[in-house]
Amino acid sequence: MIKTSLDIASIRKDFPVLNRKVNGKPLVYLDNAATSQTPQQVIDVIVEYYHRYNANIHRGVHTLSQEATDAYEAARGKIQKHFNIAKPYEVILTSGTTHSINLVANGFSSFIKEGDEILVSAMEHHSNIVPWQMLCERTGGILKVIPMNQNGELIMEEYHKLLSEKTKLVFCNHVSNALGTINPIEEIIDAAHNVGAAVLIDGAQAAAHIKPDLQALDVDFYTVSAHKMCGPTGVGILYGKEELLKKLPPYQGGGEMIAEVTFEKTTYADLPHKFEAGTPNICGGIAFGAALDYMNSLGFENIAEYEDELMSYATRQLLTVEGLKIYGTAKNKTSVISFNIEGTHPYDIGSILDKLGIAVRTGHHCAQPIMDFYQIPGTVRASFSFYNTKKEVDVLVEGVKRARNMLL
Structure with missing residues (x-):
């Protein structure tokens, strides 16, 4: 369990979209760097x-x-x-x-x-x-x-x-x-x-x-x-x-x-x-x-602490996937993990994850010079918010493993 002063279960109830299913699977929304979800209060x-x-x-x-x-x-x-x-x-x-x-x-x-x-x-x-x-x-x-x-x-x-x-x-x-x-x-x-x-x-x-x-x-x-x-x-x-x-x-x-x-x-x-x-x-x-x-009302210090722990957990778990490489390993970073799996295209990984109800971003993320620097066409990007959970990270990791097995 990730220790936090935030009541994540209660927070998730504030976001109606998190209750929906995509392709028959519970939505796991990990595209927060593109657009975060909107709480009922807003x-x-x-x-x-x-x-x-x-x-x-x-x-x-x-x-x-x-x-x-x-x-x-x-x-x-x-x-x-x-x-x-x-x-x-x-x-x-x-x-x-x-x-x-x-x-x-x-x-x-x-x-x-x-x-x-x-x-x-x-x-x-x-x-x-x-x-x-x-x-x-x-x-x-x-x-x-x-x-x-x-x-x-x-x-x-x-x-x-x-x-x-x-x-x-x-x-x-x-x-x-x-x-x-x-x-x-x-x-x-x-x-x-x-x-x-x-x-x-x-x-x-x-x-x-x-x-x-x-x-x-x-x-x-x-x-x-x-x-x-x-x-x-x-x-x-x-x-x-x-x-x-x-x-x-x-x-x-x-x-x-x-x-x-x-x-x-x-x-x-x-x-x-x-x-x-x-x-x-x-x-x-x-x-x-x-x-x-x-x-x-949640507190930005609380948000930062929780998201940092969640990202650290996600980083460790994703690195257990064979052939997975993370781009962006700065000492100071937040909330984003960009990765590829050797021998696959990021679009193919993202498409399979979508079939499993997992929303990630694929491509150059409107930052093409970064992709040119790494000499890659793009990445799979999972980006986290305070309403995401360790369980969702586990679903992501299993989805990535499944995608890899299907493509290689």
Whole structure:
């Protein structure tokens, strides 16, 4: 038994989808790095919004609009408190991490000139590679890569060598979605600031497992997606320091982000509305706040302790499978095990596991450069959350053994 202060059996009752069957088998959901499941407490908030006060925000004097506005801004306040953000208007509500990163990349097009350097890590998600490539194409900037080693860890000595007065921006994920590596973001941020560079940390994979203190980190930008934190899809945040957000031009034009519009000139609204053009995902934002309430009620220290024990158990058990190799063996990692079985293709393993009711992710996980580094087409990725169990790990291991026997 895994010792934990969490009542896992009770927690699992909060997640309706965990009760269903897939292909006649009880669902074992191990694709949490892609999207976590949603508890009934958050589902109830979504239903209540559409039942009672569905209305557009910030624009109406009628009661429903005011109620929706109050709930939406209360959620912004919950996000501010959870991440220890100094001011509520430093929380920009977006459609998710990809939107947030593109907002910053688009804004920095005004400040990057030919020959300026931008650093990204070798283990980034495509959403933290492609926007910077596009930025460099527009501006003449130069993209440089912080290399990684075979354990799936950044080579920090090389990072420090890459930094110079030419470095304007540094981008790195807090946790690798493909490997589970927890990157040394404190060192990355401090070193970048020493050469005058701004830093964006992609927290999409970290925020469900680690509660970052953004003021203590002194990070310039931090991004999160709600759907990896028991919330709905289509909503997330960009945190940015006030002085930087004021310098960035708007990413989109439209309603809500303006102060005054004439055919001759438009002036923009103050933060955060400057970056929140159009009708937002109102229900999603409110539900994001409810998801944070739910996770905080469990306690992030409790979540981290339980998930670490579960991942350690899963690692030991999977390594009993003949021919199985794990990619990403960093000393500091969380919640993700990526593996292959010699002589098989990850897609074939994943397809057989699905027939057994086991949901895992297969492929390059939108991190193709990592797969190229290991010279593999992809991996099978099992990713864990606090509602997973040791019994589910055992089902996974037996399923992997069965798949191996069928394919070899």
